[in-house]
Amino acid sequence: xxxxxxNKIFEDYxxxxxxxxxxxxxxxxxxxxxxxxxxIVMEKLSISLKDADDLVVKSITWKDKLEETLSLRNSMLDxxxxxxxxxxxxxxxx
Numbered sequence: 430x431x432x433x434x435x436n437k438i439f440e441d442y443x444x445x446x447x448x449x450x451x452x453x454x455x456x457x458x459x460x461x462x463x464x465x466x467x468x469i470v471m472e473k474l475s476i477s478l479k480d481a482d483d484l485v486v487k488s489i490t491w492k493d494k495l496e497e498t499l500s501l502r503n504s505m506l507d508x509x510x511x512x513x514x515x516x517x518x519x520x521x522x523x
Contacts, residue, residue, distance in 0.1 A: 434459065439473045454490045463491055463498065 438455050441447045456466045471481035486498055
């Protein structure tokens with residue numbers, strides 16, 4: 430995706446021509462992943478990773494991936510919790 434296209438989307442957002450959902454929808458239509466979209470939203474809106482992630486993951490545009498995303502994150506957290514709770518002396522090994 431061209432950076433000119435991204436800049437135009439955010440110009441329209443800042444001019445109140447489109448809303449954040451339309452921004453996210455446009456970025457996904459350009460072929461950006463959920464992570465790429467989150468990164469760009471974070472950078473362009475100067476917001477925290479958590480806030481950008483909340484906007485993207487909970488958006489209507491990415492609703493079809495919400496359950497999958499949350500399941501993956503929970504699995505990762507479970508793994509890390511198990512790894513660090515069961516083997517605290519080797520927590521630096523991965």
